[in-house]
Amino acid sequence: MINREIIRLKVVQITYAYYQNGGKNIDTAEKELFFSLAKAYDLYNYLLTLMVEINRIAERAVETAQSRYNRIKVGEPPSTKFIDNRFIMQLEVNKQLLDFRENQKKSWVNEEDFVRSLYKQIIETDYYKEYMASAESSYAQDRELWRKIYKNVICNNEELDSLLEDMSLYWNDDKYIVDTFVLKTIKRFDEAKGADQELLPEFKDEEDREFAHRLFRNTLLNAEYYRKLISDNTKNWEFNRIALMDLLIMQIALAEILTFPNIPLNVSLNEYVDIAKIYSTPRSGAYVNGLLDAVSKKLVAEKKLEKTNN
Incomplete structure (x- = not known):
């Protein structure tokens, strides 16, 4: 996932910090560079979990509406089409994402109000309403809905950008690039792969890791x-x-x-x-x-x- 655009930005940031701190230890600075790159990959996974968390908020909303319907029996029972979306259900059980959530201890639990506000924005959109009203039901349609949600609600979201910056200084300039990889990941999902669907790797190959190492070292040496x-x-x-x-x-x-x-x-x-x-x-x-x-x-x-x- 980490491409050369991200690597160049991180080299600029860490080089600036290196000189600001007196320029004494290249090895320490290089460790900071790779830690910073790893944090960009964490952000990629964290943004994927945000979609799962939005769906959990939706599930609670449907449960509340269903409970109300069971009591008063007025109107139509709430639709479960959104929470039964096959793409998001596949993402929720993705093995790599589950490992990330367990090992990194990352969650959106403390940001429930914000996540709920995203869900409220989503259900007011025309594409959500069209999806819910459509008689069509396909995995492609389910996946496309979440691509639109991510592109229109999560990308270029100033409140989210501010929230992420407070969580990690390393994420200050990463999101606009990482967003492109999340969108790419959504398009790559294949229903047949189930929970084994591969997410993007941290580095495409060792060549990019070596690029970061040599660029940073030669810049300073x-x-x-x-x-x-x-x-x-x-x-x-x-x-x-x-x-x-x-x-x-x-x-x-x-x-x-x-x-x-x-x-x-x-x-x-x-x-x-x-x-x-x-x-x-x-x-x-x-x-x-x-x-x-x-x-x-x-x-x-x-x-x-x-x-x-x-």
């Missing part, structure tokens, strides 16, 4: 060389006046460009320009782009960098 490249190509601006975050982003970008020849140059440049726009000043994107472009062209001309933009 070769910092003097990378900063000299930046300084030599700085025009009309004193090196010591460069914003620290801009400098670190360019330092990490050069570590990637020079360490990983198989990554196209334009991919690396675009990734770090986007990061600069998020983490630094409004003008940082253009500044970082211009300086990295100048450094790259010089390295290519000096035959110190052999890359294509493809």
Whole structure:
């Protein structure tokens, strides 16, 4: 699940913390990097459990409505279509998710009011009402309902973002990326796989783990060389006046460009320009782009960098 976009963001965060803390112990900083990446994977699992918890709130609501109907026998008995949704029932018994909930001791028990508010939002949506009114009943329809719920109610939810930030500082910038993986997971679910449906792994393969290790190590171990490249190509601006975050982003970008020849140059440049726009000043994107472009062209001309933009 952890992709290179998340890895780059975490390397920027941990590199900044490393220098802020005096830059003394690379091994400790690298452990912090991988702990931070593991927390991103925890968030992925935690957001999956949120859907299960919403369904539990729905079950209680149906039980209450059924009890009321049994007493007064007025109107129609409550529908169980939503709580009998085959996708969410499959997710609830997923073996990997059950292991996470047991081992991590993570739950939404203390956030019941918030979860209940999400359920209330859901039952007011047009797609929920259409689902409940439809005579059709299929696993595909059940799964699609939860994809819509996640995309429209859980994604871009400011209250949830604030709640998660309070739970873990590591989750501050992770959710918008992790959301894409939760949606991907929903689409991958297959009814035939039952409780054995595989969730996304923490790392796709060892190559991504090695990418994180080498990028972080080279960023710090070769910092003097990378900063000299930046300084030599700085025009009309004193090196010591460069914003620290801009400098670190360019330092990490050069570590990637020079360490990983198989990554196209334009991919690396675009990734770090986007990061600069998020983490630094409004003008940082253009500044970082211009300086990295100048450094790259010089390295290519000096035959110190052999890359294509493809």
